[in-house]
Amino acid sequence: MPLRPLRIVLIVAGAAVLGLCWNGLSGRGFALTQNAYLQEGDVEVDAAEARTRLDQGALFLDARPVAFYEMSHIPGAMPLPEDDFDRAFAKIEPRLRSTFDIVVYCSGFGCEASHLVARRLKERGIPAIVLAEGWPAWTDAGYPVKEGPRP
Amino acid sequence: MRWLRHPALYWLVSIGLGAVFVYASFDKIAHPQDFARIVYRYRLAGPTAGLGVVPANVLAVVLPWIEGVTGVLLITGLWRREAAALAGGMLVTFLAAVSYVLWQGIDVAHCGCFTVGGEGRGAGWTLIASDLGLLLAAAYVVLVRPQAPSPVTSAAVPAS
Numbered sequence: 001m002p003l004r005p006l007r008i009v010l011i012v013a014g015a016a017v018l019g020l021c022w023n024g025l026s027g028r029g030f031a032l033t034q035n036a037y038l039q040e041g042d043v044e045v046d047a048a049e050a051r052t053r054l055d056q057g058a059l060f061l062d063a064r065p066v067a068f069y070e071m072s073h074i075p076g077a078m079p080l081p082e083d084d085f086d087r088a089f090a091k092i093e094p095r096l097r098s099t100f101d102i103v104v105y106c107s108g109f110g111c112e113a114s115h116l117v118a119r120r121l122k123e124r125g126i127p128a129i130v131l132a133e134g135w136p137a138w139t140d141a142g143y144p145v146k147e148g149p150r151p
Numbered sequence: 152m153r154w155l156r157h158p159a160l161y162w163l164v165s166i167g168l169g170a171v172f173v174y175a176s177f178d179k180i181a182h183p184q185d186f187a188r189i190v191y192r193y194r195l196a197g198p199t200a201g202l203g204v205v206p207a208n209v210l211a212v213v214l215p216w217i218e219g220v221t222g223v224l225l226i227t228g229l230w231r232r233e234a235a236a237l238a239g240g241m242l243v244t245f246l247a248a249v250s251y252v253l254w255q256g257i258d259v260a261h262c263g264c265f266t267v268g269g270e271g272r273g274a275g276w277t278l279i280a281s282d283l284g285l286l287l288a289a290a291y292v293v294l295v296r297p298q299a300p301s302p303v304t305s306a307a308v309p310a311s
Contacts, residue, residue, distance in 0.1 A: 003293070007233040008240075011224065012217055019216035020209075022180065029183055032208040035198070036187035109198035110191050136200055 035132075037112045042119070044132040047141045050103050058101035061128070063113035064135070074105065074138060075146040082106070082113035085120060096126050105131035105138065153298075161297035165235070168288045169225025172238060176219035178266045179211075187211035189263035193248055194255075217241065225292070235292035242286040249274045249282065 023029030030036060038044065045053070054060060060077035062069045066088075069079040078095070080088045089096075096102065102121065106113035111134060118128040131137065139145060154160065179186040190211045191198060198204040218241065224234035245264075252259050252274050261271030262278055272278065 003233055003236055005233075007230045008237050011220055011230070011234065011237055015216040015220040016213045018220070019180075019213040022216070023183055023212045028181060029212070030187070030208075032205055032212065033203075034208075035204050036184050036191065036208060036211070109200065109204065110194055112188070112191075133200070140200070 035109070037115045039115070039119075041122070042115055043129040045103065045129055046132050047137040047143065050105075050131045050138070051141070051143050053101055053103055056101070058103050059095070059099045060131075061102060061104045061117065063104050063106040063117040064111075068107070070149040072145045072147045073151075075144050076151055077105075077146075078151055080104070080117055082116050085117065089120075089124075096121070100127075102126065102128040103131055104128050105134040108134040108136040155291075155295055156298045158297040161292070161295060164288050165225050165228070165231055165292050168235065168238060168285065168292065169222040171285060172218045172222030172225065174222075175265050176215040176222065178268070179215035179263070180219060182267050183212050183215075185267040186215065186263055189259070189261055189267060190214075192257070192259045192261075193252060194257060195248055195251065232293050235289045239286055239289035239293060242282050242289060246279060246282050246286070249278055253279075 023032070050058075050060075054074070054076065060074045061080040062073045062077045063080060063082045065083055066079050066081050069077070069081070073079075078092055080092065104114040104118045104121075106117075114130045114134055118130050121128040187208050190196060190207045196202070196207040196210045198207050217237070221234045221237050221241070224230050225238065249262070251257075253276075259274040261267070262274045264272060264278065
């Protein structure tokens, strides 16, 4: 008896319906339009809001590996790479503790570093918000960037 | 190679393959958002600026159910060969995904094969080897026709 492709299509379609229903109704699901890196307690702002905060003197933190920071970054931002957090944090801790408005960003969509850094700061009693979609959102909006290793 | 067509072997391989797929679906079904994070790391379905997050999220929500349903069909024997073909298709996709991240040097850290939390297995050569083994099992279930039960067994059924 040959394979019946329609059955395969039906299995996939049935499983898709089950999966989407389970996600919507079980209480274990999550919003499909939301970045899965986002957890309860995280605060995100879009690029326009971040720009306003920058103009008002917010401190920006670059959570990407430091090599990216040294190529280019948001003007005034300090490097706080997720992969070298403790060392970088120790260096700028006094500055962070005296700042009330902190925005963290990383490489964008597939990048969890900004969320991780913001949570680590929160654990240490320093509130920080995340720039949604990170660096590409900032550059796509045509906002200023600074090249080189200095803030 | 007559032993390959032995019904007991065929039955055993189908159920074994089905059990692996059902087991693989549990943790992912229980924690869809954690599985979505793993899907992101493969960078195959996004998220990117063009695609957004929705395709990767939908894949994370739907794929474990396809695995689970396929596994149940393989165990129960309903639409068994179609389910095995689908399992084979998924395994080829997984092999392609793992080869892609190995080739690109992407550190997936946790392959998301059976669990989504804790210290997971990375994407490496042993993973490729076990996927190939499962693919062989799926091909066996699709291609081999088990022998009809022997006349002795048939005769044991009382005639009504």
